[in-house]
Amino acid sequence: MSVKSSLRNAPPVQLAASLQDARNYTLTLFNLFQSSGLDDPSRVPYLATLNPPLWELGHFVWFAEWFVLRDAPFGSLAMAQRPSLLPDGDRWFDSSRVAHATRWQLDLPDSSIIKKYADEILNRILEKLAKLANDAAALYPYRLALAHEDMHGEAFAYTLQTLGLAASPQLAAHTFSLVPQLELHFEGRTFQMGSPAADEFIFDNEKWAHQITLAAFSIDATLVSNAQYQNFMRDGGYEKLQFWDDAGRLWLTSHQRAAPRYWQRDGGSWLQQRFGKLIELADAEPVRHISLHEAQAYCRWAGRRLPGEAEWEYAASSGNPDFRWGELWEWTASPFEPYLGFSADAYRDYSAPWFGTHQVLRGASFATQPRIRSPRYRNFYTPERDDIFAGFRTCAR
Numbered sequence: 001m002s003v004k005s006s007l008r009n010a011p012p013v014q015l016a017a018s019l020q021d022a023r024n025y026t027l028t029l030f031n032l033f034q035s036s037g038l039d040d041p042s043r044v045p046y047l048a049t050l051n052p053p054l055w056e057l058g059h060f061v062w063f064a065e066w067f068v069l070r071d072a073p074f075g076s077l078a079m080a081q082r083p084s085l086l087p088d089g090d091r092w093f094d095s096s097r098v099a100h101a102t103r104w105q106l107d108l109p110d111s112s113i114i115k116k117y118a119d120e121i122l123n124r125i126l127e128k129l130a131k132l133a134n135d136a137a138a139l140y141p142y143r144l145a146l147a148h149e150d151m152h153g154e155a156f157a158y159t160l161q162t163l164g165l166a167a168s169p170q171l172a173a174h175t176f177s178l179v180p181q182l183e184l185h186f187e188g189r190t191f192q193m194g195s196p197a198a199d200e201f202i203f204d205n206e207k208w209a210h211q212i213t214l215a216a217f218s219i220d221a222t223l224v225s226n227a228q229y230q231n232f233m234r235d236g237g238y239e240k241l242q243f244w245d246d247a248g249r250l251w252l253t254s255h256q257r258a259a260p261r262y263w264q265r266d267g268g269s270w271l272q273q274r275f276g277k278l279i280e281l282a283d284a285e286p287v288r289h290i291s292l293h294e295a296q297a298y299c300r301w302a303g304r305r306l307p308g309e310a311e312w313e314y315a316a317s318s319g320n321p322d323f324r325w326g327e328l329w330e331w332t333a334s335p336f337e338p339y340l341g342f343s344a345d346a347y348r349d350y351s352a353p354w355f356g357t358h359q360v361l362r363g364a365s366f367a368t369q370p371r372i373r374s375p376r377y378r379n380f381y382t383p384e385r386d387d388i389f390a391g392f393r394t395c396a397r
C-alpha cells in the first residue's frame with residue numbers, strides 16, 4: 001500500500017476526507033445494529049468482548065470531541081478546556097472511567113440524539129481542521145481521533161460477526177486471496193524496529209526505534225490455511241494434550257472446543273458461520289477466528305513456532321513482495337511489552353494498562369482501514385480472543 005494513504009502523514013485536506021469517510025463507515029455499521037433493534041443497549045447480550053453499539057458510537061464521538069475540540073491533552077477531566085456538548089457526555093462515554101459492565105446500564109438517550117451529537121462534533125472538527133496548516137503537532141489530535149474511530153469501526157465489524165448479524169455488502173463480499181504456500185528465508189541481521197521520532201503521527205507503543213539483531217529465520221509467506229489446519233485436527237490436534245501448554249489446556253477445557261469458533265460439521269466436511277450465514281469452508285483460505293492457544297498448539301504439532309514481532313516487522317518491512325499480509329491479524333510469539341524508552345502519549349490508556357497481559361498481533365485484517373495499516377503497527381489482545389479477525393503464520397529456526 002502506498003505511504004500516501006496513511007493517516008500518519010495525511011495533510012489536512014486528506015484528513016478531512018478520511019474523517020468523513022470513517023464516520024460514513026461507522027454509521028453504516030451502526031445502522032445495521034439499529035435495524036436489528038440492537039441500538040438499544042438493554043437488548044445487546046452482555047459479553048466481555050463487545051460494547052453496546054450505542055455506547056460505542058457515543059464513545060468515539062466523545063473521544064474526538066475531547067481531544068480535538070476540548071483540548072484535553074492528558075485525559076484528566078480537570079484539563080478539559082470546555083464542557084462536552086452533551087451535558088452527561090463525561091459521565092457516559094469516558095472509557096477510562098465507565099467500567100465495561102456498566103455500559104449496559106447507563107441512562108443513555110436514544111440513538112437519534114447520539115447521531116445528532118455525532119454530526120455536530122464532526123462538523124465542528126472539520127471547520128477547525130480547515131484552518132490548520134500541515135503541521136504534525138497541530139494535526140496530532142485529529143489523526144488520533146481518526147485512528148480511534150477506525151479501530152472502533154473494526155470493533156463494530158467483529159461485533160456484527162459475534163452477534164451473527166449481516167455485515168455491510170463491502171465486508172461480506174471480501175474474498176480472501178488463495179495463494180500457494182511458500183516459505184521465505186531471511187538472513188540474520190540487525191534492523192531498526194519501532195518508529196523514529198519523525199514529523200508524523202506514531203502510536204506511543206512504537207516508541208522508540210531501536211536496533212534489534214535477528215538470527216536467520218524462515219517464515220511462511222502467507223497465513224496457515226483451512227486445509228493445513230484440518231490436517232492438525234485430523235491428527236487429533238484438539239485431543240492430544242501434548243500440543244497444548246498449561247494455559248492452552250485450561251482454555252480447551254473451559255471452552256470445550258474441538259474445532260475453530262464458527263465451524264460446524266456438515267457430513268464429512270465443514271461449514272463456517274460468517275456474518276450470520278453458513279457457508280462452505282474454503283480449504284485454501286486462511287484459517288480465521290483462532291485464539292493464541294490454538295495457533296500455538298498448531299505450531300507445536302507442526303514442529304514450527306509463531307514469529308516474534310521483530311521477525312514479523314522485519315519481514316514486512318523487507319520489501320519482499322512474496323510476504324503477504326493484511327487479510328487477518330496475525331498472532332505473534334511476543335507478549336505486549338513497552339519498547340525501551342516508552343512513555344504514554346495523550347491517550348494515556350491506549351497501551352500502558354495492557355502491557356504484560358496481552359499478546360501482540362501484527363498486520364491488519366480485511367476489516368482494517370488501509371489508512372491505519374503499517375508494518376510497525378502493534379495490535380494486542382488477550383490470548384483467548386477468537387472473536388477478532390485473527391489467524392497466524394508459522395516460522396522455523
Ligand SMILES: [Fe+2]
Pocket residue numbers: 059060063095148152
Ligand atoms: Fe475507545
